[in-house]
Amino acid sequence: MTETVIANPAGTLLAEGLPGIVEDWSADKQTFQVHWGKAMMWIFLLSDTFIFSCFLTSYMSVRATTTVPWPNPSEVFALTLFGQHMPLILIAIMTFIRISSRGTMAMAVNFGYRKDRKTTALLILATAAFGASFVGMQAFEWTKLIEEGVRPWGNPMGAAQFGSCFFMITGFHGAHVSIGVIYLCTVAFKVYRGDFEKSGYAAVEIAGLYWHFVDLVWVFIFALFYLW
Amino acid sequence: MTYVALADRGQELSHPKSFITKYIWSQDHKVIAIQYGLIAIAVGLVALGLSVTMRVQLGFPESVSIIDPSEYMQFVTMHGMIMVIYLLTALLLGGFGNYLIPLMVGARDMVFPYMNMLSVWVYLVSVIILMASFFVTGGPTGAGWTLYPPQAILFGTPGAEWGIILMLVSLAVFIVAFTMGGLNYVTTVLQARTRGMTMMRMPLSVWGIFTATILGLLAFPALLVSAIMMLLDRLLGTSFFMPAIVHMGEQTAYGGGSPVLFQHLFWFFGHPEVYIVALPAFGIVSDLLSVHARKNIFGYRMMVWAIVGIGGLSFIVWAHHMYVSGMNPYFGFFFATTTLIIAVPTAIKVYNWVLTLWQGNIHLTVPMLFAIGFIFTFIHGGLTGIFLGNVVVDLPLSDTYFVVAHFLMVMGVSPILVVFGAIYHWFPKVTGKMFNSTLGKFHFWFTFLGTYSIYLPMHYLGFLGVPRRYYAYEGIDFIPESALAMNTGITVAAIFVAATQILFFVNMIWSLFKGKPAGPNPWNATTLEWQTPQTPPIHGNWGPELPQVYRWAYEYSVPGADKDFTPQNEPPADVEVAAS
Ligand code: HEM
Numbered sequence A: 001m002t003e004t005v006i007a008n009p010a011g012t013l014l015a016e017g018l019p020g021i022v023e024d025w026s027a028d029k030q031t032f033q034v035h036w037g038k039a040m041m042w043i044f045l046l047s048d049t050f051i052f053s054c055f056l057t058s059y060m061s062v063r064a065t066t067t068v069p070w071p072n073p074s075e076v077f078a079l080t081l082f083g084q085h086m087p088l089i090l091i092a093i094m095t096f097i098r099i100s101s102r103g104t105m106a107m108a109v110n111f112g113y114r115k116d117r118k119t120t121a122l123l124i125l126a127t128a129a130f131g132a133s134f135v136g137m138q139a140f141e142w143t144k145l146i147e148e149g150v151r152p153w154g155n156p157m158g159a160a161q162f163g164s165c166f167f168m169i170t171g172f173h174g175a176h177v178s179i180g181v182i183y184l185c186t187v188a189f190k191v192y193r194g195d196f197e198k199s200g201y202a203a204v205e206i207a208g209l210y211w212h213f214v215d216l217v218w219v220f221i222f223a224l225f226y227l228w
Numbered sequence B: 001m002t003y004v005a006l007a008d009r010g011q012e013l014s015h016p017k018s019f020i021t022k023y024i025w026s027q028d029h030k031v032i033a034i035q036y037g038l039i040a041i042a043v044g045l046v047a048l049g050l051s052v053t054m055r056v057q058l059g060f061p062e063s064v065s066i067i068d069p070s071e072y073m074q075f076v077t078m079h080g081m082i083m084v085i086y087l088l089t090a091l092l093l094g095g096f097g098n099y100l101i102p103l104m105v106g107a108r109d110m111v112f113p114y115m116n117m118l119s120v121w122v123y124l125v126s127v128i129i130l131m132a133s134f135f136v137t138g139g140p141t142g143a144g145w146t147l148y149p150p151q152a153i154l155f156g157t158p159g160a161e162w163g164i165i166l167m168l169v170s171l172a173v174f175i176v177a178f179t180m181g182g183l184n185y186v187t188t189v190l191q192a193r194t195r196g197m198t199m200m201r202m203p204l205s206v207w208g209i210f211t212a213t214i215l216g217l218l219a220f221p222a223l224l225v226s227a228i229m230m231l232l233d234r235l236l237g238t239s240f241f242m243p244a245i246v247h248m249g250e251q252t253a254y255g256g257g258s259p260v261l262f263q264h265l266f267w268f269f270g271h272p273e274v275y276i277v278a279l280p281a282f283g284i285v286s287d288l289l290s291v292h293a294r295k296n297i298f299g300y301r302m303m304v305w306a307i308v309g310i311g312g313l314s315f316i317v318w319a320h321h322m323y324v325s326g327m328n329p330y331f332g333f334f335f336a337t338t339t340l341i342i343a344v345p346t347a348i349k350v351y352n353w354v355l356t357l358w359q360g361n362i363h364l365t366v367p368m369l370f371a372i373g374f375i376f377t378f379i380h381g382g383l384t385g386i387f388l389g390n391v392v393v394d395l396p397l398s399d400t401y402f403v404v405a406h407f408l409m410v411m412g413v414s415p416i417l418v419v420f421g422a423i424y425h426w427f428p429k430v431t432g433k434m435f436n437s438t439l440g441k442f443h444f445w446f447t448f449l450g451t452y453s454i455y456l457p458m459h460y461l462g463f464l465g466v467p468r469r470y471y472a473y474e475g476i477d478f479i480p481e482s483a484l485a486m487n488t489g490i491t492v493a494a495i496f497v498a499a500t501q502i503l504f505f506v507n508m509i510w511s512l513f514k515g516k517p518a519g520p521n522p523w524n525a526t527t528l529e530w531q532t533p534q535t536p537p538i539h540g541n542w543g544p545e546l547p548q549v550y551r552w553a554y555e556y557s558v559p560g561a562d563k564d565f566t567p568q569n570e571p572p573a574d575v576e577v578a579a580s
């Protein structure tokens, strides 16, 4: 950079290199040059990460300590479709849907910044619809497992903790998705109404952050419950 | 890459119109802070009452029987939980955090005032749920504040019917409240500082509260998760924490869970929690010492890094609470090492406080007395912590009065002294009135000497092996008569200390109405909260323009300056003119 940059009111120059980074980070006003809401969402998600990490670590620990064998996931989560036995098929569809919803969300953010109100609102709604169908399929999976006799306190296939962990963690994640769907619908409505025309479309991106996070969590749940 | 001067970018403030929106459903951080403070002090008084009742029962077992053994357990539990979470955490972060952060960093309010308001009301809900457990069948839970399963949820433990459920729900609600507030505090510090207020110019109070809030946001999740899992164990009959167990002669339906898992989760929260309480106290006490000794804080940068370092380390020491839990013995080695390492930044802070006082122009005002008192009690408690951090020393001392003495010294008395000091220090700003200094000094000496005479003897009881959480000690062979006499002495001291707190309340209430006007800056302090155009500060805090900060927060007794302090927002030109 050729321009001299004045950083602070005292008129001193910006330091370069590592001291510059430290100064930058601890400069006056904003540490991160982002919308307040976005900074807050990041911090919230960090906290939420710890919640899910605690859940998943507890699950791993319980699974490691229980004395009864753990049910075999590719058996438990198999569906018989068109007369064929397909392990993990439902979960594959669910994961596919979740990932598609991330695509529509990313597009929504993009169109938002281009101030295309209608398209943005539609894309957010599409994302919410994907989310809702995800929750629907999860409900289906729960029903199926419950019909097979899996309960939080026990199941015919093996360790009682299988049901406890499964219902608790997918339930908690499902609650996140459901809240996300409601959240997205409100944002879509506000976008459509033109609330963000003046103040900017950061709100869409913030909702997007949440949505991507919930998806990221799903990847871990998927790996730890269905593939382990 | 110039920094856009966003400082004056209009943050939309709510404009309260009626009495209700001004004082009840207020979005002003100062009103919210006072609401937090009052609720916290009110539950704190409940907890104080419980402890005095327990002490009376313990001290005079022959002549009184006001509570029975189950009630004793319930009182221990409620006392501990209320003091740690609902009083100290809420008061230091919700109360002082809310009041001080925006004022000290020069913001008009928290970044999300509406969420801030929700935070205090959700906190109130959690308190109400907790208090409700006194009135349900079976009473509050008697599992001890650590709520260890399996006993916490087995029938036979007092409060297993409803108490434990309400406790867990209340904790979960509290965590929601804390998260709403905490996100605000962190974001405000990161994103809403005024012009010139770099992170490295912030007063240490803000650093302490800021770091503690981050700790809270990362540690409370573990408590939330363990609360949810225990609720499921209790209500749905899952076995997360419950092993196969024979209870009252019958095999329960539980099996295969791990009680040690709960302990890990609980202490992964629990140890950071002690620093959630300690760090704000550290920060506040640094500011009190500096202001009243008219000296800059010694080693500001070191102090900041020590706060951050302690915060980080506090996440890897948790299992020092579990040396006797039956976890893998090799863990003891690791956690003893980290525990002793965390003592290093802690010691640095203590040295720096003492060096701040060194050759200072010490004014023994009431806040200063409390701050100096804190140094004593904290060193005391910190040293016993180092004892307990070593596995071999801890094994015989664990679950005795030595541990009780340690944590009450370090986490009971010390933060409470800071809280009192801070209330006396900022009372003139909050109310515009000056308190009565003589009464305040009596309050200090009674509290300081009184608490010492409660907790010092407890160390000896611990060495004798007197176990904690017992209802009565008569007829136990290894406990000598003299220990029982000491127990009675402790009770007398406890009653005395509890009674003298009346001085504080009388002082505060009387001064609120009849106190002399304090003026905007009675302590001649440099930090921004003392430079507000109005005292008490009005909604929005500052005049039409936000203050501009030119220097750090500790410009005291600078040689050559005309007065012994230079406010953070005094333009350099004025200082020079005045100095020449
Ligand atoms: C040098 C620093 C410290 C060290 C090395 C240390 C070490 C320990 C150890 C090893 C224990 C477990 C004792 C046992 O249960 O057998 C303990 C208990 C405890 N410490 Fe500390 N500690 C330190 C500072 C603090 C601080 C600053 C606080 C709070 C502000 C605190 C609060 C507590 C509490 C509340 C307990 C007891 C919890 C319970 O069992 O109910 N400690 N400490």
Ligand SMILES: [Cu+2]
Residues within 6 Å of the ligand: B270, B271, B274, B317, B318, B320, B321
């Ligand atoms: Cu600890």
